[in-house]
Amino acid sequence: MERNQAGPIIVLFRDDLRVADNGALAAAGAAGRPVVPLFILDESGKDARPLGGASRWWLHHSLAALERSLEQLGGKLFLRRGATEKIVAEAVKETGAGAVYWNRRYSPAGIDADKALKSGLREQGLEAKSHDGFLLHEPSRLATQSGDFYKVFTPFYRRLAEDDVRDPIDAPASLTGWKGKLASDRLDAFGFLPRHPDWSSGLAQRWQPGEQGAGERLARFVEDGLDNYAENRDLPGIDGTSGLSPHLAHGEITPFQIMAALRRRRGKDADTFRKEVGWREFSYHLLFNRPRLHKENFRPAFEAFEWQSAPAALKAWQRGLTGYPIVDAGMRELWQTGWMHNRVRMIAASFLVKDLLIDWRTGEDWFWDTLVDADAASNPASWQWVAGSGADAAPYFRIFNPVLQGEKFDPQGSYIRRYVPELARLPDRYIHRPFEAPAAVLRDCGLCLGKDYPSPIVDHAMARDRALEMYRGTREG
Numbered sequence: 143m144e145r146n147q148a149g150p151i152i153v154l155f156r157d158d159l160r161v162a163d164n165g166a167l168a169a170a171g172a173a174g175r176p177v178v179p180l181f182i183l184d185e186s187g188k189d190a191r192p193l194g195g196a197s198r199w200w201l202h203h204s205l206a207a208l209e210r211s212l213e214q215l216g217g218k219l220f221l222r223r224g225a226t227e228k229i230v231a232e233a234v235k236e237t238g239a240g241a242v243y244w245n246r247r248y249s250p251a252g253i254d255a256d257k258a259l260k261s262g263l264r265e266q267g268l269e270a271k272s273h274d275g276f277l278l279h280e281p282s283r284l285a286t287q288s289g290d291f292y293k294v295f296t297p298f299y300r301r302l303a304e305d306d307v308r309d310p311i312d313a314p315a316s317l318t319g320w321k322g323k324l325a326s327d328r329l330d331a332f333g334f335l336p337r338h339p340d341w342s343s344g345l346a347q348r349w350q351p352g353e354q355g356a357g358e359r360l361a362r363f364v365e366d367g368l369d370n371y372a373e374n375r376d377l378p379g380i381d382g383t384s385g386l387s388p389h390l391a392h393g394e395i396t397p398f399q400i401m402a403a404l405r406r407r408r409g410k411d412a413d414t415f416r417k418e419v420g421w422r423e424f425s426y427h428l429l430f431n432r433p434r435l436h437k438e439n440f441r442p443a444f445e446a447f448e449w450q451s452a453p454a455a456l457k458a459w460q461r462g463l464t465g466y467p468i469v470d471a472g473m474r475e476l477w478q479t480g481w482m483h484n485r486v487r488m489i490a491a492s493f494l495v496k497d498l499l500i501d502w503r504t505g506e507d508w509f510w511d512t513l514v515d516a517d518a519a520s521n522p523a524s525w526q527w528v529a530g531s532g533a534d535a536a537p538y539f540r541i542f543n544p545v546l547q548g549e550k551f552d553p554q555g556s557y558i559r560r561y562v563p564e565l566a567r568l569p570d571r572y573i574h575r576p577f578e579a580p581a582a583v584l585r586d587c588g589l590c591l592g593k594d595y596p597s598p599i600v601d602h603a604m605a606r607d608r609a610l611e612m613y614r615g616t617r618e619g
């Protein structure tokens with residue numbers, strides 16, 4: 143096929159649902175040719191991981207916001223579902239496009255699909271160009287001195303910090319919209335919104351999906367939230383973190399924009415925040431080098447670990463009915479809002495894996511389905527970190543005590559009172575250990591343990607010893 147240098151440029155949208163700091167869109171806009179923005183949901187590859195329910199809810203609203211932003215610039219978003227190469231081939235044929243631009247993806251299935259796309263388009267004589275945006279670093283390029291990938295965070299982060307971070311790219315002032323025809327699905331017909339039942343009201347109350355919501359959240363955080371972040375980030379009872387993770391997961395904002403917003407900020411709080419963004423980069427570095435991170439233990443010795451089957455305990459964990467208030471508050475926050483505080487994610491994950499001895503993959507799957515920020519790299523990397531099977535993982539003997547963790551990080555129990563309202567009347571000293579409250583205290587609070595709120599489904603001290611024994615047998619792979 144002859145390259146049509148005057149023809150329209152197709153710009154693909156996938157996990158980059160924004161118009162600012164969008165290298166592909168900016169390049170297409172600057173070329174002055176008609177632009178065909180095309181969103182493709184591709185769940186067809188053999189390693190593709192279908193999105194979970196909460197991510198689908200987010201995606202619906204994020205696409206609606208993107209449609210509006212593109213319209214304001216003079217463009218129209220086309221929506222398709224299917225194998226990337228096939229959909230793009232059809233779109234090229236229908237529009238007579240001479241070029242296809244996109245921002246790089248870093249999930250294993252995304253990398254494979256885009257590689258095939260690039261070579262296929264070039265073989266046909268079309269221009270195919272990819273841009274950065276999702277990550278600060280290219281996982282294929284960063285290597286240790288011995289040429290291996292990084293398995294420990296600190297040297298990875300030190301190396302990452304050596305690189306200059308480019309400035310964000312402005313959104314195009316306007317686009318030359320493409321006026322021809324192209325098949326497009328209707329957003330509603332994708333069926334991303336839950337209907338029977340509709341469980342999304344808590345998500346809608348908490349979040350504003352879309353680029354505008356992302357930008358406002360970043361600005362608010364830098365203005366009001368960054369001071370004391372290093373301490374506040376561990377306190378689930380306050381709004382002490384940025385809440386940017388779902389916006390990052392859907393590419394409504396880029397780490398380049400975040401770094402630019404922090405550029406003039408020095409000191410412990412800003413450094414800690416940059417480092418957290420660095421953990422996201424590290425997770426993708428691991429995923430790139432271990433594409434089956436959500437299926438296979440990073441440390442092979444864990445393949446032999448004898449996880450337990452405990453369906454009733456799993457259900458209690460998922461519903462926030464374990465009898466450990468901090469675990470239950472976290473699991474209910476997740477269910478109601480599609481998000482859970484990082485400190486509580488660690489505690490709830492540790493409880494599933496170490497107290498209940500349930501395979502980390504089961505918990506990872508649940509988070510994948512229920513988190514609005516479900517992320518192909520951070521989710522499995524974090525679960526493996528907690529389980530001890532991952533790179534640079536928590537040592538096996540670190541087993542969170544859910545009562546002590548609760549008392550340390552939510553001393554007044556404000557987080558518990560918000561998400562486990564049946565415990566709200568308990569005095570602070572029993573809020574994390576209702577099972578130790580004297581009968582008179584429980585009676586005064588109108589609380590009947592085992593009826594209004596469960597007794598612990600497992601004894602932590604016993605569970606800790608059991609886990610230590612099993613872990614000792616599995617050490618270092």
Ligand SMILES: Cc1cc2nc3c(=O)[nH]c(=O)nc-3n(C[C@H](O)[C@H](O)[C@H](O)COP(=O)(O)OP(=O)(O)OC[C@H]3O[C@@H](n4cnc5c(N)ncnc54)[C@H](O)[C@@H]3O)c2cc1C
Pocket residue numbers: 375383384385386387388390391418419420421422423425482483484485487488491509513515516517518520521522524525528
């Ligand atoms: C078991 C478990 C599962 C997790 N699953 C996910 C997931 O699916 N998606 C996800 O984005 N994060 C995940 N995390 C990491 C972390 O909990 C969230 O990134 C964080 O809570 C998001 O809230 P925030 O944006 O307010 O974070 P902030 O504290 O404001 O941090 C800013 C950004 O840094 C990144 N970040 C912070 N902490 C981490 C971390 N430990 N690992 C990787 N990136 C980090 C995120 O992109 C975050 O938005 C998981 C952690 C655990 C323990």
